[in-house]
Amino acid sequence: MTRWxxxxxxxxxxxxxxxTAACKLSNGTTVDVQxxxxxxxxxxxxxxxxxxxxPVGCMHxxxxxxxxxxxxxxxxxxxxxxxxxxxxxxxxxxxCVLACPYxxxxxxxxxxxxxxxxxxHEVENFDPAKIGVAQKCTFCxxxxxxxxxxxxxxxxxxxxxxxxxxxxxxDALSFGDLDDPDSKVSKLVESSKTFRMHEELGTGPGVxxxxxxxx
Numbered sequence: 001m002t003r004w005x006x007x008x009x010x011x012x013x014x015x016x017x018x019x020t021a022a023c024k025l026s027n028g029t030t031v032d033v034q035x036x037x038x039x040x041x042x043x044x045x046x047x048x049x050x051x052x053x054x055p056v057g058c059m060h061x062x063x064x065x066x067x068x069x070x071x072x073x074x075x076x077x078x079x080x081x082x083x084x085x086x087x088x089x090x091x092x093x094x095x096c097v098l099a100c101p102y103x104x105x106x107x108x109x110x111x112x113x114x115x116x117x118x119x120x121h122e123v124e125n126f127d128p129a130k131i132g133v134a135q136k137c138t139f140c141x142x143x144x145x146x147x148x149x150x151x152x153x154x155x156x157x158x159x160x161x162x163x164x165x166x167x168x169x170x171d172a173l174s175f176g177d178l179d180d181p182d183s184k185v186s187k188l189v190e191s192s193k194t195f196r197m198h199e200e201l202g203t204g205p206g207v208x209x210x211x212x213x214x215x
Contacts, residue, residue, distance in 0.1 A: 002080040004139060004154065005178040006165070007185045007194075008055050009210040012172035015040055015053030022167035023057075026140065028125030031114045033106045035137040036164045054209070055164075055173065058083060058104040058137035059197060062204025066096035066105065074134070081178075081206050082139050090133035097134055101198050102205075105136045139175070140164075155184060178206075 015038055023029070023036035039054040060083050066075050067083065074090035077083050097105040108131055113122050140162040147153075147160020154160045155176030165173040176183035181190075185208075188194075193212035196205040 001179050003178040003206070004060070004081050004144065005176070005185050005206045005208065006060075006139070006162070007174040007188045007208045007210060009172045009174070009188070009192075010052055010054065011210065011212075012170045013038070013053040013055060014170050014172075016169060018167045018169055019055055019164035019173060022163045023137070025125075026163035028127050029106075029130070029135070030108050030112045032112055033108060033135070035104075035106075035135075056102065056104070056197070057164075057207075058100075058139075059102050059203065059205035059207045060139060061206065063202060065099040065101065065203060069095040069099045071095065082141050082144075083136075084138055084141060085134065085136060087129040087133050087135070092132045092134065094134060100136075101201055101203065105134050107134050108132075 017038050019036050020034055020038060024034070027035060029035060036055060036057045039056055041052045041054060043050050043052065060081055062081065064077055064083050067077050071093060072089050072091055074086045075083065075096050076086070092107060094107045097107055110131065111118070111126060113119065118126070143162065144154045144160055147157060152160035155174065158166045162175055165175045174184050174188060176185040178185055178189070180186055188210060189208050192210040194208045194210050196208055199205070
């Protein structure tokens with residue numbers, strides 16, 4: 001089997017937001033939508049305060065709550081673990097937006113532009129299929145599928161790898177097949193101290209966060 005997953009090394013993320021920009025550029029999302037965003041967090045008490053940057057997005061859960069509540073099967077989970085959206089089937093009820101515990105879903109009812117009027121880039125990247133429906137990160141599934149048809153390996157070959165991972169300047173993001181023991185993501189999870197967001201909910205997130213070296 002194949003289980004596509006992402007690993008985020010919190011020790012390496014510098015909060016530059018390049019992954020956010022790359023995601024918007026690749027997917028043509030509107031100005032107020034961030035499929036990939038970076039949380040800026042401070043922990044501890046003065047003088048022992050630490051600042052951390054945490055990239056978040058759709059977790060591509062093993063048991064995604066959004067799939068259960070979708071009345072039209074517009075949201076589906078593939079056998080390889082990717083949770084997809086079919087905009088042609090979505091009716092815009094936004095049940096999935098409410099069900100997602102990671103705030104990773106958006107519904108846009110009309111186009112919005114950064115400076116009032118649409119720039120040339122915004123016009124060229126505008127996708128009417130994403131208006132009036134629920135939308136979210138798909139792990140750049142089109143890149144993955146197209147790349148594999150060409151014999152490329154997601155997580156190794158940039159053309160078959162999510163845009164956010166390709167853009168990361170500090171190598172904090174990694175992508176690959178978690179079921180492949182030789183993949184980078186498998187080795188990182190095996191050798192590091194990791195956690196997954198809200199594991200207590202039983203969703204089985206497909207995004208792992210490294211917070212320390214393994215023992």
